[in-house]
Amino acid sequence: MTWEEVASGIFVKQFGSDDVNVAAIVGPAGVTVVDTGGSLTEAHDIVTDLTKRFSVPIVGAINTHAHYDHSFGNSMFAALGVPIIGHHRIPAHYDAFEGPRLHAWCAGHTRDADKDWEKVVLTPPSVLITQATTFTAGGREIKCLPITRGHTDTDLAVFVPDARIWMLGDVIEESGPPMFGSGSWPLDWPKALEELLLHVEPTDVIVPGHGSVVDREFATRQAAALNAVTTAIRDAWTAGMSIEETLATVRLPWPEWMLRSALERGFSQLSVE
Ligand SMILES: [Zn+2]
Numbered sequence: 001m002t003w004e005e006v007a008s009g010i011f012v013k014q015f016g017s018d019d020v021n022v023a024a025i026v027g028p029a030g031v032t033v034v035d036t037g038g039s040l041t042e043a044h045d046i047v048t049d050l051t052k053r054f055s056v057p058i059v060g061a062i063n064t065h066a067h068y069d070h071s072f073g074n075s076m077f078a079a080l081g082v083p084i085i086g087h088h089r090i091p092a093h094y095d096a097f098e099g100p101r102l103h104a105w106c107a108g109h110t111r112d113a114d115k116d117w118e119k120v121v122l123t124p125p126s127v128l129i130t131q132a133t134t135f136t137a138g139g140r141e142i143k144c145l146p147i148t149r150g151h152t153d154t155d156l157a158v159f160v161p162d163a164r165i166w167m168l169g170d171v172i173e174e175s176g177p178p179m180f181g182s183g184s185w186p187l188d189w190p191k192a193l194e195e196l197l198l199h200v201e202p203t204d205v206i207v208p209g210h211g212s213v214v215d216r217e218f219a220t221r222q223a224a225a226l227n228a229v230t231t232a233i234r235d236a237w238t239a240g241m242s243i244e245e246t247l248a249t250v251r252l253p254w255p256e257w258m259l260r261s262a263l264e265r266g267f268s269q270l271s272v273e
Contacts, residue, residue: 001013001014002053003024003049003053006165006205006207006213007160007163007164007165007205008162008163009025009026009027009140009163010023010024010025010026010160010163010165010205010207011023011024011026011053011054012024012207012213013049014210015037015042015045015046016037016038016039016042016045016069017115018038018069018210019175019210019211020035020037020038020042020069020070020209020210021035021167021207021208021209021210021211022034022035022036022037022046023035023158023167023207024050024053024054025137025138025140025142025160026054026056026138026140027056027137027138027139027140028056028138028139029056029059029138029139030056030057030058030059030060030137030138030139031050031054031056031057031058031059031138032058032059032060032061032062032137032138032140032142033046033050033058033060033061033062033077034061034062034064034158034167034207035062035063035064035070035071035169035209036061036063036070036071036072036073036074036076036077036084037069037070037072037073038068038069038070038072038073038115039072039073039115039116039117039119039120040072040073040075040076040116040119040120041116041119042072042073043072043073043074043075043076043077044076046073046076047076047077047080056138057138058077058080058082059082059137059138060082060083060084060085060137060138061074061077061082061083061084061085062084062085062086062142062144062156062158062167063084063085063086063087063090063125063154063156064155064156064158064167064168064169064170064171064209065086065087065090065151065152065154065155065156065169065170065171066086066087066089066090066093066094066097066098066152066154066183067098067152067169067170067181067182068098068101068102068120070169070170070209071086071090071098072098072102072120072122074122074123074124074125075120075121075122075123078123078126083126083127084123084124084125084126084127085125085126085127085129085144085156086124086125086127086128086129086154086156087125087128087129087146087153087154087155087156088128088129088130088146089153089154090124090125090128090154091124091128093152093153093154093183094122094124096183097182097183098122098182099122101182102117102120102122105117106118129144129146129156130146131146132144132145132146140160140162141160141161141162142158142159142160143158143159143160143161144156144157144158144159145157145158145159145196145199147168147171147192147193147195147196148188148191148192148195148196149185149188149189149192150171150184150185150188150189150190150191150192150193151169151170151171151178151179151184151185151189152170152182152183152184152185153183153185154183155168155169155170155171155192156169157171157196157199159199163205164201164203164204164205165204165205165206165207166200166204166205166206166207167207168196168206168207168208168209168219169208169209170208170209170210171189171192171193171196171209172193172206172208172209172214172218172219172222173208173209173210173211173222174208174210174211174212174213174214174218175208175210175211175212176210176211177225177253177254177255177258178222178226179258180229180254180258180259180261180262180265181261184261184262184265185265185269186226186229186230186233186262186265186266187230187233187234187266187269187270189226189230190223190224190226190227190230193219193222193223193226194223197216197219197220197223200216200219201216202215202216202217203215204216206218206219225252225253228252229252229254229259229262230266232246232250232252233246233262233263233266233267233270234266234270236250236263237266237267237270243260243263243264243267246263247259247260247263
């Protein structure tokens with residue numbers, strides 16, 4: 001697979017066994033990479049590939065969120081002196097979720113034998129974003145917009161105004177149902193996405209965290225699907241149903257293990273409301 005140009009001067013390529021979408025924002029003076037891969041090996045592949053394909057230096061890296069497949073390659077970019085930009089809550093998310101996960105994976109409680117977990121050095125972004133921020137990198141204007149908590153509480157929308165393209169990480173997924181994983185907020189996700197979509201034009205291009213590029217219509221449908229999960233969680237909670245009872249009755253297009261994770265997260269949130 002090669003870098004596919006999905007908007008003017010914006011290229012996407014999938015890396016690693018998780019097929020994570022890595023984007024290259026190419027300007028006259030440099031390239032900014034969006035997401036850094038799930039391991040040092042993947043990050044090394046990304047750097048080698050960027051250098052081979054684009055004859056400009058790597059001037060920046062951005063994390064769409066804290067999850068391992070999008071940020072565990074950070075240390076490679078830090079070692080090259082490349083500034084890494086990300087949501088201000090990534091350090092806290094690392095402490096609560098990705099750090100303990102990495103620890104467990106290194107201890108061998110994992111099926112992912114293809115990952116070099118021991119070589120991963122958790123490296124939070126060097127530039128933490130707390131509000132909508134526009135900057136120029138390599139001659140391209142880039143806007144980073146923190147998204148209200150949903151897929152995680154570290155989601156960052158990356159927008160390139162001159163190409164009308166959005167890189168949204170796993171707030172949107174195309175290759176499968178969006179994932180309720182570590183640190184997700186299933187009760188808040190649909191609203192967060194709907195709020196974000198107010199900024200998106202019908203002809204804008206959206207790069208999901210995994211899968212092919214989509215448009216606003218696709219994202220609107222995904223917001224509605226996520227809303228069905230939120231409603232199911234709230235209804236089950238109100239009816240006093242257990243997670244097992246809910247799983248036995250709901251009909252939603254998600255695998256059971258993901259719905260279980262969504263229900264666990266949703267119920268624990270409702271229990272303190
Ligand atoms: Zn992902």
